[in-house]
Structure formats: structure tokens, C-alpha cells
Amino acid sequence: xxxxxxxxxxxxxxxxxxxxxxxxxxxxxxxxxxxxxxxxxxxxxxxxxxxxxxxxxxxxxxxxxxxxxxxxxxxxxxxxxxxxxxxxxxxxxxxxxxxxxxxxxxxxxxxxxxxxxxxxxxxxxxxxxxxxxxxxxxxxx
Numbered sequence: 276x277x278x279x280x281x282x283x284x285x286x287x288x289x290x291x292x293x294x295x296x297x298x299x300x301x302x303x304x305x306x307x308x309x310x311x312x313x314x315x316x317x318x319x320x321x322x323x324x325x326x327x328x329x330x331x332x333x334x335x336x337x338x339x340x341x342x343x344x345x346x347x348x349x350x351x352x353x354x355x356x357x358x359x360x361x362x363x364x365x366x367x368x369x370x371x372x373x374x375x376x377x378x379x380x381x382x383x384x385x386x387x388x389x390x391x392x393x394x395x396x397x398x399x400x401x402x403x404x405x406x407x408x409x410x411x412x413x414x415x416x
Contacts, residue, residue, distance in 0.1 A: 283317040283332075292349035296379040297331050300345055310334050310411040323368040330365050334373075334414065342414045343373035350379045359385075363402070373414060374402060384408050 278287040279298055288294055297317060304310040314337075319330045332345035346362040348354065354376050362374045374385045385402035386409075 281317060282312055283315050292351075293331075293347055296349065296377060297347040299379055300332060300347060300375075300377055300382075304332070304334060304345075304411075308408060308410050308414075314411065321365065321368045323364065328365055328368065330369075333369070334411070336415045341369045341371050343375060344369055344371050345375040345377065348376070348378040352378050354378055354381055354383060359383075373405075373409070375408075 277290040279290040279294060280286075281288045281294075281298065281301075283301060301315065301317065304315060305312060314335045316333050316335070317331060319333045321328050321330060330344050331347040332343075333341050334343035334345070336342050344362055344365045346358060346365070348358060352358070358376050359374075362376055366374060372387045376383050384405040384407075386405050388401045388403050390401075
């Protein structure tokens with residue numbers, strides 16, 4: 276099987292259809308959103324309760340708190356409610372400000388809604404769809 280260099284894991288990985296999308300979006304984050312490579316990780320293991328999950332891409336702030344989770348799917352996978360709910364489950368463990376779902380053809384971004392009187396349960400806060408994607412500097416504000 277063909278392989279590709281993952282600059283985040285610093286190793287060669289199998290170039291599966293999903294990996295192709297993941298590597299493309301790592302480039303988007305690096306080149307368009309100006310996210311430093313050392314502030315991203317791919318294939319991150321996490322747990323919520325006793326259930327293990329694996330996030331495709333995480334973007335971190337300077338304080339090492341996660342800012343964004345990205346769920347990548349193969350090009351032929353529809354970005355439906357099930358895909359969004361998968362990313363929202365990751366957020367239960369992470370409490371990020373931004374969620375991105377992409378299949379390489381379509382990409383949707385969501386930002387956590389800051390509401391008055393919010394009780395600090397950011398992992399349960401609602402998200403709204405964004406029209407454009409923030410840069411890393413904007414994410415950190």
C-alpha cells in the first residue's frame with residue numbers, strides 16, 4: 276500500500292482514503308489558518324467515561340488546551356448528522372471552541388455559542404455553523 280508522511284505523527288502512514296483527507300486538512304490548517312505544526316496532533320486517543328475514541332486532528336492553544344477537533348471522512352462519506360454527532364461526542368471529553376467535519380469535498384465548521392449565564396459546562400454548550408474558518412490567532416481569543 277502507498278504511504279504518506281504525516282508531519283504531526285512524524286512517520287510514514289498508509290495512504291487510505293481517510294488519511295488522504297486528513298493530510299489535506301492538516302495542510303489547510305497549516306497554510307490557511309496559520310496553525311503551527313507543533314500545535315496540532317493527529318489520531319489522538321481520548322476517553323469519555325469508559326469508552327475510547329480517536330480524534331482525527333486536534334488543534335491546541337499555547338496553554339495546551341484543545342481549541343478545535345476535526346473529524347475527517349473519506350470523500351464518498353456523506354457529512355450527515357451522524358458524523359457531526361461523532362465530533363460532538365469527542366467534544367464531551369475535550370470542551371473545544373471549534374468543531375470541523377470534512378470529507379475533502381465539503382467542509383463544515385461549528386463554533387461553540389457563548390451564552391449569558393453559561394455555567395462553565397463548555398463541553399455541553401451548543402454550537403452554531405460558521406460561514407468562514409478562523410485563523411489560529413482568532414481561535415485563541
